[in-house]
Amino acid sequence: MSEIEELSPRAVRLREAGHKLTNARLTVLNVLENHDGHLTSAEVLEQVDQIDPSIGRASVFRTLDLLTSLSIIRPTYMNSSMTPTYVLMPDGHHHHIVCTNCNRIIEFENCGLSAIAAELEERLHVKLTGHLLEFYGLCDKCS
């Protein structure tokens, strides 16, 4: 690492969990953050390769797995089958609408789930740390 860069809070989380801040990891994180999530592994691979072709595919996958295991990202399924889409989990939660016709993603804030989460924690004796909420339907252009 030759340059001194701003470390994103997520990079700090990585380091605090005892992992090294390598070029490969910071680049992957950077790509995800610059695209606000919703990237397939293929897209991450491509972006990373564009920024630094010396980074190997394997490291990208290893980083995605690592970030997933730390709940920094969450793999999700959008379209039909195949590739997952990696979603950043800013505060441990994420929600969006997927248009089942054009596959557009519409983000929205305030999902109002905290009450539901609290009730579930109480009733089922679980400890919830995050959630993913996807609505499916038709967007304004497709309805």
Place this chain on the structure above:
Amino acid sequence: MSEIEELSPRAVRLREAGHKLTNARLTVLNVLENHDGHLTSAEVLEQVDQIDPSIGRASVFRTLDLLTSLSIIRPTYMNSSMTPTYVLMPDGHHHHIVCTNCNRIIEFENCGLSAIAAELEERLHVKLTGHLLEFYGLCDKCS
């Protein structure tokens, strides 16, 4: 088709959407219904093969895609990376808790999202038909 069997409501939906009720399709549907969803494609392949080894892999995948496109099932991501898990969407929605430690799935009813959905439809001019809600956290045994 030699036997007269009860057609599940989902099979009826398939037929009403203009698709043939073939042995391969009915078998896949059967497997999913008997396991209440949460099967990976590999598990579906295995079960189908056990029931009728003459059904080809390709047809299983084609059926999973078809069921997905009809919103009868929804691919979802549970553990780290790789294979999706197919979840039945009984009434167009599904919700569960994933234990991030032991990967146990805890189902629950009544997610109380209809009010939120209605509000979003109004505000964003979308038409919502279903949703998937996943909570992440620790189950009672892991907390």
Place this chain on the structure above:
DNA sequence: TTAGATGCAAATAGTTTGCATTTGT
């Protein structure tokens, strides 16, 4: 009868692994 679906096997992704080398801390 016939468009739609199938099974097969080969082709194509997509992801992981082993290992010698490099790099953060």
Place this chain on the structure above:
DNA sequence: ACAAATGCAAACTATTTGCATCTAA
């Protein structure tokens, strides 16, 4: 200094495709 992480390329898995055949409607 040294455990942790890397890049490479080969091995593996998982999924898709093309096509002749079959079958539900």
